Amino acid sequence: MALKKEQLIQMYTNLVRTRKMDELVVKSLMEGKVVGFFHSGQGSEAVGVGACSFLRDDDFVYPHHRGHGISYMLAKGASLKEYLAEHYGRANGMAGGIAGFHGVDIKHGLFGSAGTIGSQFPVSVGWGLACKKNGRGQVTLCCFGDGSSNRGTLHEAMNVAAVWKLPIVWLCENNLYAQFMPLKDAYAREDIADLAAGYNMPGVVVDGQDVIAVHEAVQAAVERARAGEGPSLIECKTYRYRSHSEGSSDISHVDPRPAEEIEAWKKRDPIKLFREKLLEQKILTAAENKRIEKEADEWVADADKFATEGKVPGPEIFENALYVE
Numbered sequence: 001m002a003l004k005k006e007q008l009i010q011m012y013t014n015l016v017r018t019r020k021m022d023e024l025v026v027k028s029l030m031e032g033k034v035v036g037f038f039h040s041g042q043g044s045e046a047v048g049v050g051a052c053s054f055l056r057d058d059d060f061v062y063p064h065h066r067g068h069g070i071s072y073m074l075a076k077g078a079s080l081k082e083y084l085a086e087h088y089g090r091a092n093g094m095a096g097g098i099a100g101f102h103g104v105d106i107k108h109g110l111f112g113s114a115g116t117i118g119s120q121f122p123v124s125v126g127w128g129l130a131c132k133k134n135g136r137g138q139v140t141l142c143c144f145g146d147g148s149s150n151r152g153t154l155h156e157a158m159n160v161a162a163v164w165k166l167p168i169v170w171l172c173e174n175n176l177y178a179q180f181m182p183l184k185d186a187y188a189r190e191d192i193a194d195l196a197a198g199y200n201m202p203g204v205v206v207d208g209q210d211v212i213a214v215h216e217a218v219q220a221a222v223e224r225a226r227a228g229e230g231p232s233l234i235e236c237k238t239y240r241y242r243s244h245s246e247g248s249s250d251i252s253h254v255d256p257r258p259a260e261e262i263e264a265w266k267k268r269d270p271i272k273l274f275r276e277k278l279l280e281q282k283i284l285t286a287a288e289n290k291r292i293e294k295e296a297d298e299w300v301a302d303a304d305k306f307a308t309e310g311k312v313p314g315p316e317i318f319e320n321a322l323y324v325e
Helices: 005-030 045-052 066-076 080-087 120-134 146-150 152-163 192-199 211-226 259-266 270-280 286-308
Strands: 060-062 140-145 168-174 203-207 232-237
Touching: 005 045, 005 066, 005 080, 005 211, 005 270, 005 286, 045 066, 045 140, 045 168, 045 211, 045 270, 060 066, 060 120, 066 080, 080 286, 120 140, 120 152, 120 168, 140 146, 146 152, 146 168, 146 192, 152 168, 152 192, 168 192, 168 211, 192 203, 192 232, 203 211, 211 232, 211 270, 270 286
Parallel strands: 060 140, 140 168, 168 232, 203 232
Antiparallel strands: none
């Protein structure tokens, strides 16, 4: 189904805000405001925005760790004020300021994530089983990177999901590098989507810099899942502009990532590509773009103010916990 003008503008707005929030977190980390670390997602915003825009609130999403899930959570409807406050270690954060990047927003189907690579697969099988048992047409979107594709849990989870016809969309954000390891040196084939054939489910490769291509592929898989036809695998070819994590060396094995490679991908920036398309089709005007940019700056500043002014969590954080040892 074709997207309406307001939906296209919303997706573009989400892309712009995702980039600006990511830039703020990088800056805040350098200023000592962020507690812990950060894995920037600059360059791959179209994957999360394209995948999660217009999902149902009760659909479950396990975000990818790039950008600590900014694009996925924002497009799903979560408030990123609380996201930022969580990174600042403040009590008004998504998880009370004690969980770092493990943000939770139950209302929007976000139940957190884990730092263990590959743990998203069995967890998503559980969510997918819950979706099927609920009988309400819910879907689970499980997001992972190319590095996770070599984990044994992926194969176990995909096999069970296929056998049980669980409503799961497996979404691979392939940015060509698993930390410092180039995918070409860790995977025998060119496309991770080829794994789908082993589990008798569709496997699709899309341009991860094209937010509409991602959206259309995910929506097709979501419709299939809602209809009871089982899981699908979508691979989004994308790229990260910055190092694996802020402060770490930006290397391929032990050598710097090729500058020409980075620049070539920056020429296909997902925000620039979508903006140019909308302007060309007269869906977006220069004035509207200026307004979106200005409002995004104000939105980010407001989130920074909210997070900065939050209190440091104390013992009271556990008063409303479901279980305390």
